[in-house]
Structure formats: C-alpha cells, structure tokens
Amino acid sequence: MSVTIKDIAKSLGVSYSTVSRALNNKPGVSKKTRERIIEQAKKMGYQPNDMARGLVKKRTKTIGVVIPDIANSFFGEVTQGIIDTANENGYTILLCISNWDFDIEKKHLKTLLEKRVDGIILKPAKDDVDEKYFSKINVPFILLEGWQGDKSCSYVKVDNEKGGYMATKYLIERGYQNIAYAGGKKEAHSNLERVEGYIKALKEHGRKVERELIRHNDFTVSGGYKLAEELLNSHNKVDAIFAGNDVIALGILHYAATHGYKVPDQLGVIGFDDIFYAEFHQIQLTTIRQPKYLLGKNTLELLLQEIRDDEDRVNKAMILEPKLIVRKTTR
Amino acid sequence: MSVTIKDIAKSLGVSYSTVSRALNNKPGVSKKTRERIIEQAKKMGYQPNDMARGLVKKRTKTIGVVIPDIANSFFGEVTQGIIDTANENGYTILLCISNWDFDIEKKHLKTLLEKRVDGIILKPAKDDVDEKYFSKINVPFILLEGWQGDKSCSYVKVDNEKGGYMATKYLIERGYQNIAYAGGKKEAHSNLERVEGYIKALKEHGRKVERELIRHNDFTVSGGYKLAEELLNSHNKVDAIFAGNDVIALGILHYAATHGYKVPDQLGVIGFDDIFYAEFHQIQLTTIRQPKYLLGKNTLELLLQEIRDDEDRVNKAMILEPKLIVRKTTR
C-alpha cells in the first residue's frame, strides 16, 4: 500500500530503526545517512502513519470536542477559538455534534474514548448530569460553560450571574421601572445564574421581585416573541425586558416592532451573548457580551495544561468576565 | 494502562482471539462464552482501541474536513450537514480551519493524511490551485464549492450562475432600471459565476452591461457599505443592487438606511445565501437561497460513495439548485 519506514530502509540498505531516528530528528544518526534518508523519504512520498505512532506512544495529538450545535453562531465562535488554539499547539480536533440529544452525546463520548483522544471538551446536552457520567471519561476533560456546583471536573465559563446583574442594573439606571426577564430553558445553569443576577440587582436597588415577570420559553426568536407577547399583555406595566440571550431579544424586538411598542423609549431591551448580528445597523442591540472566542481559546489551553500535568492534575475553574455593550435598544 | 483484549482473555482463561470474535459479533464463538466475555468486558471497563484496529483494518472511520472559517454561519450550516450525515454513517469528523491561509491548509492536509482519514472534504483557501496540489491527496476527496473547470476531482456546489441569473432577472421584472452588482473577492469562482448569471440576465432582457456597475470589494458588511457608497454616488442612476452575498447586502442596507435611500422603492437589494439572519423582521432580505445544510449532507454522501467504490471511482460533480426567496428589500 503506502510506503513505510521499512521500504525506505530496504531501498537504502539500512535498518529501519535508523530510518525512524533520522526522520524524527533523534540523535544517533550520522549527518550523512540522515540526509540520505530524508531525501529518500521525500522521493518515495513517505507519509508517516500516525496510528502506528500513536499506538506505541499512547497519544494521538487529537482532542475531542462535543457540542450541541455548530450552526449556532455562539458555538461557532467558541469552536473557532478552540480549533485555532489547538492547531497552534499541534493538536487536531475531532468535532462531534449532539444536537442536544443526550444519547447521541453518550455515543460520541464513547467513540472519542475509543479513538484515544488526548483530552475532551464537552458542552453537555443537558445540565443535570450526575458525577458518575463524568467519571467514565478517563482522559483529561473540561466542561464548557460548566457550573459552580460541580466540583468533579474542571470547567470554563462566563460569569453569568454578574452578566445578569450588570444588565438589570443598567436598565434600572436608565430609568426603567418594571423590568422583566425572558429566559430560555429554565433548568439550564447559565439561565438560572442569569436570573440570580437579575434578582440581585433588583433587590439591591430596592425593587420588588415579581415572580410573574420571570418567564421562560425557548432560546429562540419565536420563544422571545411569545414571551414578549405574554409579558407586555400582562397587567404589569413592563417597560423593559432582559432577555436570556440575543436571539430571544430579537424575537422581543420583532414583537415590539409589529405591535407598536417604541424601542427604546417605551420598551427597553437588553440581550446576552453579543452575537455577530447584534451590532448590525438594523438591530443595534444593547447586550452583555460573552468573550466567545476567548472562551474557546481558554478552554483549550486549560485542557492542554491538564494533559501536560496528567496524573497530578487538579480540577480548576476559569471564569471570564462579561461586558456591557450599549447600543440602541435601551434609552 | 487501560484494559485490553488480552486482559479479558487471561482473566477468563480463553484465547484472546476468541475475545476479539465475541466482542465483534463474529461467528465461531459459543453463545455461552460469548456472553461471559461480553459481561467480563463490561465489568472490566474495556474500551476497544481504535488505533490498533485501524492499523490492521486500514481504515479509521474518520473523515477530514478543511474549511476556511467555522464562525461564519455559511460554513457553520454546511458543516452541520456534513457532521450530522457523517455521524449517521458511523464516521467521525476531524475538523481543520485554514483561516483562508493556503499554507495552513497545506499543513492540515498533511496531518489528515498522516492520520489516515478515509476521505477528505476541502474548501480551498484560494481558488487558483493547480491539479498537482490535489494529486497529492491520495484518499478519496471532494471539493466543496468546487468549480466546473476542474475535472481532476469531484465536487459539490450550488449553481451560482443560475442564482445570479435568477436574482438579476427578478430585479428586472420588478421594474428596476439600473442594476448593479456588488461582489466580494473578484477571483473567487463562486463570485465569477454569479457575475456571469447577472450578465446573462441583463443581455437576455436587452439591457446594456456596464462595466462600472460591476464592482468588487470584500465579502463583508463594510465591503457592502463601501460598494453602496461607490455605486450610489456614481453618475449612473443605480436603483437596484445584486449583492454577491447576504453580508454584503446588509452593508448596502446599512448605507441606504443612513443616507436616506428608501428600500425597496428607491433602491432594491437582493442578496445571496439566505443566512439565518436574512429573515429577521428587522432585515427581511430578498435573496437567493443556497441549500447549505444539504450542500454539506450531499458532499459527505458523495464522499462516502467514493470511499466505497474505492479504486474504480470516477470524478463526479453535483450541482444544487438555488432558490429565490422574496422578502421586503425588493418591491
């Protein structure tokens, strides 16, 4: 089939261990034979077989990434950060998509382990996984957007509570009176934390926390649309909405525009994430930025560190700061 | 280290080929021993080593994908189609990002070959690559958004000329008189083909093709903004612009909105791609849709076919139909 180290050895009349040494820049080969070997390898179109190498060296220079969705621009940017950083460090990424399906995720994890990846980055499809699930992962791994409560593994995330706090505080400062929260999946840890920040800000400013102003639907445009409808037609005089993410915010803006609510005077809207499209002229969404690329980059770097430390690694948490981006949907 | 087939064999007092057979559902093992083996494997937490298996079977069930950018939502959706389909067929994806850098791309290709992927999907960082470059790729591979001119390999793409034709024809039919083209990278094949469609439609309708109405900049928002500025301030009375892609169109809309051009009456705008955000209420871009998910799906399926046919495979081209999506930026 393809040319091997043995073929080169034979054609040059040397032993194949010498070829191996020469090709890997290892000491113990005379300059002359080394050059001959390298040249011959090139001439014969030799391509090292990484599987064979991995089998003996017990590492693959490959990292597995399991995320729910890559078409989603949030994960797109995070993944870009992961892959760029991996490449810079000589690692290649096996990318798996769970489509938010826990069973698919499990299968992917199994495959990655069988492929003997050097480490794994995982954004779980559901948030309420128990430690046993993670304990099966017998390689270094990091939870993407992990949560504080879990001490059984390392994670990287943005300070969601702080983000929620910043968003709500800003709305209060801009003079909005009845601030609602329009979230996505209720149980999602990121969601819960943002709600906490929201509540904290309200309390700190002497506002009453009204449970019916905290609503949940989907992390989608239509989810936002429905929530806006609910909130704006309730008896409370909602004049500002903090959306659980930017896509929800867009749904809210849609509802507002089609139902005569003037943004930002009559209704203030603030999002979360700062997706690429938030800054478009036609949208100009005020939002809390997550450093998405950095999130990916740091996650990979933390993982690399764990791979290096190997046995004596300890669980770490890395928490990134969110940032308020003021645009035109708040007054 | 981790438990192997031999460990299981030893613990059960059978030969390890029997274990292999049992675990792989191969005939030639009594039901009883098979069950014992499977149970024991589970108990010991056995994880097959895919490298060892790949080494002997000479296939990895892994496919390499090299694209320029994954944060970009076009590639994001295409990649989602690729990965979903790969997973359905038991393949895993090694994803590499070239960042539009030809040298990085070359390095990725080399790595993928060394990892002995079963096939490769490639969207080249530049369009003017010669056949020799491709001839080095000694596994089945498909060019994503390939071009007609090249017969040295298989490719999948959307009929760009037809899309350009449809867009321009529609603008003509809606009564626009001076239709300009605002493109991205000039040399890009997809761009050239769209221009051809544009020209064809103009000619077919007895319109004059004016070279100064065909302009190029970047496939970005600011590229579109600049082109709009140029075109709308030229002596020609441009009343419609066909943008090389949706992002350019958004830049054009931005310029129009900030400089008092009424869309769609005073200025018609049509894009290309139909990115997720094109249909937002605040944008409502008329555009030519590329079936992005399908593009990825079909590319992978074609690749699988080539992997199956192996030696007696022939180069194929698959060309998908674009579709006109009418929204609010054309009258």
Added chain:
DNA sequence: CTGAAAGCGCTAACAC
C-alpha cells in the same frame, strides 16, 4: 553510530 528485536492492541488466516 547502527542494527536487532520487542511490543503497542488488535484482526484474521490457519490449525486443531
């Protein structure tokens, strides 16, 4: 400086 040989974990052909 170079060669011989063991072995990484597994599959598959060949015996029994």
Added chain:
DNA sequence: GTGTTAGCGCTTTCAG
C-alpha cells in the same frame, strides 16, 4: 468452537 500465530507501522530499549 477455540487457540496459535503472523502481522499492521511505528518507537524504543538493548547490544554491538
């Protein structure tokens, strides 16, 4: 049915 054995292509002692 089950065991034995020969590799897959490479790295890495251990001799010389």
